[in-house]
Amino acid sequence: MAGTRGFQKIGEFLYEIPVSFREGMRVPARFYADDELAAAMAGDRSLEQLVNTATLPGVVRHVLAMPDMHQGYGFPIGGVVATALPDGVISPGGVGYDINCGVRLLASRLEAEQVAPHLDDLASAIYANCPSGVGKGGQVKLKPGELDEIMEKGARWAVRRGYGTEADLERTEESGCLAGADAAKVGARARDRGKDQVGTLGAGNHFIEVDRVEHVADEALAGRLGLSPGQVVVQIHCGSRGLGHQVCTDYVNLFQKAVRKYRFELPDRELVCAPLSSLEGRDYLAAMTSAANYAFANRQVLAFHIRRSFEQVLAGKVKNFGLYQIYDIAHNMAKIETHVVDGRRRELCVHRKGATRAFGPGSEVLPEVYRDIGQPVLVPGSMGTSSWVLVGTEGAMAQTFGSTCHGAGRTMSRHQAKRSVHGAALRQELEAGGIHVRAGSLGGLAEEAPAAYKDVDRVVGVVHGAGLAKRVARLTPLAVIKG
Amino acid sequence: MTHSPQARPPIRRFEEVEHTADRALRVCGRDLAELFANAALGMNSLMRPAACGRPSIAKEIELEAIDAESLLVAWLSELAFWAETESLVFTHFEFFGISATRLRAVASGDRVGAFEKHVKAVTFHNLVIRSQAGGLTATVVFDV
Numbered sequence: 001m002a003g004t005r006g007f008q009k010i011g012e013f014l015y016e017i018p019v020s021f022r023e024g025m026r027v028p029a030r031f032y033a034d035d036e037l038a039a040a041m042a043g044d045r046s047l048e049q050l051v052n053t054a055t056l057p058g059v060v061r062h063v064l065a066m067p068d069m070h071q072g073y074g075f076p077i078g079g080v081v082a083t084a085l086p087d088g089v090i091s092p093g094g095v096g097y098d099i100n101c102g103v104r105l106l107a108s109r110l111e112a113e114q115v116a117p118h119l120d121d122l123a124s125a126i127y128a129n130c131p132s133g134v135g136k137g138g139q140v141k142l143k144p145g146e147l148d149e150i151m152e153k154g155a156r157w158a159v160r161r162g163y164g165t166e167a168d169l170e171r172t173e174e175s176g177c178l179a180g181a182d183a184a185k186v187g188a189r190a191r192d193r194g195k196d197q198v199g200t201l202g203a204g205n206h207f208i209e210v211d212r213v214e215h216v217a218d219e220a221l222a223g224r225l226g227l228s229p230g231q232v233v234v235q236i237h238c239g240s241r242g243l244g245h246q247v248c249t250d251y252v253n254l255f256q257k258a259v260r261k262y263r264f265e266l267p268d269r270e271l272v273c274a275p276l277s278s279l280e281g282r283d284y285l286a287a288m289t290s291a292a293n294y295a296f297a298n299r300q301v302l303a304f305h306i307r308r309s310f311e312q313v314l315a316g317k318v319k320n321f322g323l324y325q326i327y328d329i330a331h332n333m334a335k336i337e338t339h340v341v342d343g344r345r346r347e348l349c350v351h352r353k354g355a356t357r358a359f360g361p362g363s364e365v366l367p368e369v370y371r372d373i374g375q376p377v378l379v380p381g382s383m384g385t386s387s388w389v390l391v392g393t394e395g396a397m398a399q400t401f402g403s404t405c406h407g408a409g410r411t412m413s414r415h416q417a418k419r420s421v422h423g424a425a426l427r428q429e430l431e432a433g434g435i436h437v438r439a440g441s442l443g444g445l446a447e448e449a450p451a452a453y454k455d456v457d458r459v460v461g462v463v464h465g466a467g468l469a470k471r472v473a474r475l476t477p478l479a480v481i482k483g
Numbered sequence: 484m485t486h487s488p489q490a491r492p493p494i495r496r497f498e499e500v501e502h503t504a505d506r507a508l509r510v511c512g513r514d515l516a517e518l519f520a521n522a523a524l525g526m527n528s529l530m531r532p533a534a535c536g537r538p539s540i541a542k543e544i545e546l547e548a549i550d551a552e553s554l555l556v557a558w559l560s561e562l563a564f565w566a567e568t569e570s571l572v573f574t575h576f577e578f579f580g581i582s583a584t585r586l587r588a589v590a591s592g593d594r595v596g597a598f599e600k601h602v603k604a605v606t607f608h609n610l611v612i613r614s615q616a617g618g619l620t621a622t623v624v625f626d627v
Binding site for chain 2: 044046070071072073074077093096097098133134189192193202203204242245246248249252253256257260268269270272410411412413414415416441443444483
């Protein structure tokens with residue numbers, strides 16, 4: 001569906017593709033963009049993928065895409081699709097393979113100038129303490145039965161084991177533990193893949209970044225979050241590792257049969273789904289929730305190793321090197337939530353694939369500390385550029401089932417990025433810009449080159465302008481650690 | 484039916500096609516066995532393993548699925564699983580039986596020190612095995 005034929009601009013930053021566009025659409029498809037981002041979206045197959053999601057049984061109001069949307073498989077990355085309980089569907093492809101891929105933000109009480117002389121050592125210590133790369137196992141040895149506990153308790157398990165504090169849990173989406181997990185619904189292969197990966201970063205676009213708060217857009221909100229100009233903070237971007245990948249693989253495979261059983265006609269086999277009320281649907285939700293809890297535990301253990309790295313490098317050199325948690329959010333997830341649709345409160349399954357929950361002020365599910373300002377939203381940009389801290393809004397609740405963007409969004413394929421960017425040269429360029437880089441693979445570094453991504457400031461400008469989130473602070477990198 | 488790099492067919496076995504976020508391969512084969520072997524070799528090329536020696540490890544693989552596309556995903560997922568959990572790269576494939584819904588094969592390969600890239604999963608996205616002049620073709624999208 002390359003080109004702009006078929007979509008209409010219905011707001012300053014909002015476009016709509018009506019149900020008349022293609023047979024089988026049950027609701028309109030809407031996406032948020034400015035003119036330049038809309039043109040970029042029309043350049044790959046993401047809009048076609050968005051239209052495909054509008055054919056899912058039980059889909060409600062409209063399917064949505066955020067301004068960082070790009071082509072994925074099945075759902076586009078940046079897609080938000082809500083289905084109504086009890087008989088609407090849940091789709092593993094609507095969550096993706098990296099279940100509860102997300103971002104955690106830790107903050108220090110240090111200024112960038114205080115850390116600058118130690119940054120190289122800090123990057124090395126984090127790289128050494130946080131295992132990264134393909135299939136790399138971690139330092140956490142699990143006792144029999146402990147993997148089940150991780151899947152059912154999430155970050156609570158990690159805190160009980162001494163990897164964090166209650167304050168970390170309070171500042172984590174769902175307090176780091178989603179209800180409804182059932183580890184018995186997770187297969188043997190997923191367990192095999194996950195058993196030694198707790199506390200590991202993995203590869204691909206996952207990273208740890210030491211950042212500086214470069215700009216505060218809203219002083220009052222930044223103050224409430226504990227952010228100030230010049231401050232050193234740390235982002236962790238990763239998910240449920242091999243365990244989550246295998247849960248999705250297993251259920252996408254299983255659901256190939258389910259769609260025949262329920263006689264669903266779908267435009268793409270990666271969209272396979274089952275009614276939320278069915279045994280298959282309930283089993284997947286319980287398994288996905290288990291993998292999501294594993295991801296919360298994973299980021300909690302990584303946070304512990306980062307705190308340990310700060311202590312190893314900075315103790316005795318600077319005071320107050322401790323890190324406290326700002327928030328931890330998921331951007332690949334399906335969750336049962338209550339939203340107002342056509343004036344009526346309804347129980348929905350909200351699929352966010354490359355989209356972030358962005359609940360506004362007053363939401364009962366937010367921790368007390370943030371309830372009056374809205375949920376913190378963490379939007380990592382491309383490597384070497386910048387990232388944003390936002391807060392959720394009432395506008396997001398009204399327009400997007402409480403959702404907003406999750407990153408910059410790719411524009412260039414990994415293949416193309418590797419052809420046009422040389423990993424060693426990119427590393428030199430980043431280091432010349434004062435960014436300390438630790439990367440296991442120069443090829444992997446090239447694939448994540450800033451040139452392969454959209455401009456995160458533009459993406460954030462759209463969600464801010466459309467009222468889907470409020471800008472709070474912009475972060476720029478001091479050190480990047482990648483698998 | 485043995486398929487190894489030495490027994491190279493006179494067609495392009497696989498080629499990468501552009502995909503914005505992930506990796507995609509167009510794979511060809513004169514029959515299902517060759518298509519599956521070439522898909523496995525193509526996936527190896529995405530993972531970029533460190534140099535591997537002569538095949539010294541063999542695994543018997545038996546799979547069933549509802550159709551040929553599901554069988555292809557199951558086959559590649561099986562090999563990706565061994566790559567992640569045991570650092571195994573398979574380069575030679577002997578099929579003792581293959582149909583649209585079932586296969587029995589021995590995959591031979593070696594353990595490698597590291598992979599540059601991680602194949603997280605093999606997707607069904609727009610996956611169709613098509614007949615074309617001279618054999619079969621399919622485009623497989625990998626989550627990386």
